[in-house]
Amino acid sequence: MRSVSAFEENYCAPNNTNVCLPGFYCPNSNATNPAQYCPPTEECLLIRSSKGTCGPQGTFEPKVCSPGFYCPSPGKTIIECPKGFYCPQGSVQPIRCAPVSLCPTRSRRQVVMLPVYVTVALDIMLIFIAVWFYFFSKRKIHKKPQKKVKKETLRMPDHEENNLHPFLTNEPIEAYELTETPEIQRLMQSFRECIGADNVGLSFTFEGLSFEPVPGKQILSGISGAMQSGSFWAVMGGSGAGKSTFLNVLMGKTKHTGGSVLVNGHHEKMKKYKKLIGYVPQDDIVLPELTVRENILHSARIRLPRNWTDARKQEHVDTLIACLGLSHVADSLVGDPRKPVISGGQRKRVSIGLELAAAPMALFLDEPTSGLDATSAASVMGLLRSISSLGVTTIAIIHQPRQEVFESIDNLLLLGNGRELYAGPTKDVSGYFNKLSFTFPRNRNPADVVMDIMTGNGQQYTKDLSWRENSVPSLIDKWQTTAAKQEVDSEKDMGDKSGFQARTEVHAVPSSATQQEAIRRSIKKRGASYPLQVWFCFQRAMLQQLRNINSFFFEVGVGALAGAVIGMSAFSAHGQLFRGIYQFPFTALSSAVDYQSAIQIGLLGGLAIGLAASAAGVKVFGDEKLTYWREAAAGHNRYAYYIGKVLSTLVRMTLSCLHFSVCLGVLATPMMSFGSIFAANLLYFYCIYGFSSCISMVTKREDGPLLAVMGSLIIGILGGVAPPLSKVKLWHMEWLWRMSPGTWFTEIWFTKNVAPLKYLYILDLASAATGFKFHQSTLDMCILFLIGTIYRLIACALLVLVKRHKQR
């Protein structure tokens, strides 16, 4: 190997400007002996080519100031970095460490500890809250409903669901004097107060109602009738008879293709009455993490008149809960069918309670008794009957009710093949079918007989009719003839009560101008104000998160782990994530460049955030679509729901990001302040949550997490690291990369780790090689915020626009 002195003698060339650049140590050079650079030895070449720094190759060759030291201008001295400061390679001055950092003497990087302590303190506080919640709150809300409850004001039957209101038991329904109990009277008073008039029901008259989704496919045809205000109707028919379609058409959820619907005797759009109508879907769409009372109270707060005080709304809810026979489980979680806390019958009553909380004037129910045992089904039907007795027009699709329940129903609408088979009082149904030569055996439930007849299996109840005449088309024809004759008869002689009396009321009594005005006023004042709805939705979402504290801790833990893993990958770099070409005239002294480490941390950080946040982001809306559809259809403000939910994610997102940033910052110690690390990461979290929300709006619940993770990885890959952004620019595809938050995020990491070294390295070369700019981190952050916000706007639009029919 050649000696250094040989280089000095033969090859070292003077530096033509004779200066010691900032960040270099040139102890021997002066005007007489200018700084030189000498051809490096093979050993030095090897060190430089592997990004290292070798000692000066000659007496007058400058050396970049070593890490852990600083070399103040004009580079004649090299000073040990003092305690409380850190000195990366090429330091001119020591950099003061952030408060509460680990910066002993000769530090080349700072380990910022304040965020670590704050995070640990926060964690301890959160654990404390979780433990408190577990021991105090959970004890109250997670308890199973008690079997024995002290009997209070109500007459209690000895029933498996004790503490039920009398009309919710399987005692004969007719026996109850509903208006006598104080709860019912208070509820009635609430309903009256809400509507502001004595008439608390809506009536419906429908003429020749039909639904033909595609030409030639008649689902519903020629359905006519009148449902008086406060009447209790059951819609019955075989499977596929068109019951749900009828209900949807009558409510205006499905647009009818023929016929007309009059509300209170007036031709008006059903949409106008949305706030006055309650619809109980077949599935019990209730939030499992909330208690019975919380579920019902939320509905009441959103839908009751805005001039009611919260105390008044709570009173209404408590009265309603008492009437529903749910007082003893009011503070129990609802649970879900996989992990039930309350029984199926109780859950059904909660579902009905959500609608009654709004004091509706009409209540539609799609199979409220499905999935319930006979006793619970009877309870629910008893409840409906009592609700109708409050003046609320109640229309329910039911299947095979018990005899006493069947007989308690005021009116029946029987459907077959989408046509009417009977519409009128329940008491007259046997008379009607008797006239068609069917007999009702004494020992059979008349509801079963009616079901058999209308599904075309009624031959067993006839002696002389052929099978053909028992068929559904023949029953349809017979009802058509009867109904037509009846209409003529009723027009001729309204007072004649002899003979068969079904469908006596062809038109509901039109409401007066005063009543219409009361209804109009009632509609106008119903519903909480927009900001209040946002607040209630936010509050509810936070409560849900608190109840799902395990998944919250899991999310935060994943964030911390992801940060630690990425931090570990950069640990050995000791915070030096960039090495460039030295400024002229010391360019030839440069080691191999490292343009990749900073942007790779950006890439890996982006991917890790994508993995940690995307599945959590999908859950925000993905798990609750049914609830949203139900509430939107019931008139809850859709945007308030969305904003409340988005606001509720900010807390968990921030905490998750904090843990991620702390672990990453402590291990990778980049040349960025903790504030910059946190801000960049938080904005990227914000984008990923927004992106995942968009995915959740258009995918099925089970597919959402996988697609969101995939999408987040693609966004991360489009971060401009591989393929490099400089290459992408050559393809004229930068616009595509710039649409991804990944590119902006990586650029922040590049800028923050590179820009402070501007005095030492030629940054334009680094910028040209990587394709990233190094002077626009504020713009990068603003654009990340903008992209995250655009994602949220898209998600909100998708929420409102996708499956619109379910929101009607």
Ligand SMILES: Nc1ncnc2c1ncn2[C@@H]1O[C@H](COP(=O)(O)OP(=O)(O)OP(=O)(O)O)[C@@H](O)[C@H]1O
């Ligand atoms: N929009 C639509 N387009 C095409 N077919 C429809 C539409 N809506 C309903 N149908 C069809 O109309 C028939 C009646 O459906 P509907 O759900 O009203 O019956 P149902 O009496 O409620 O039955 P079930 O008791 O089984 O729920 C079914 O065959 C259904 O597939």
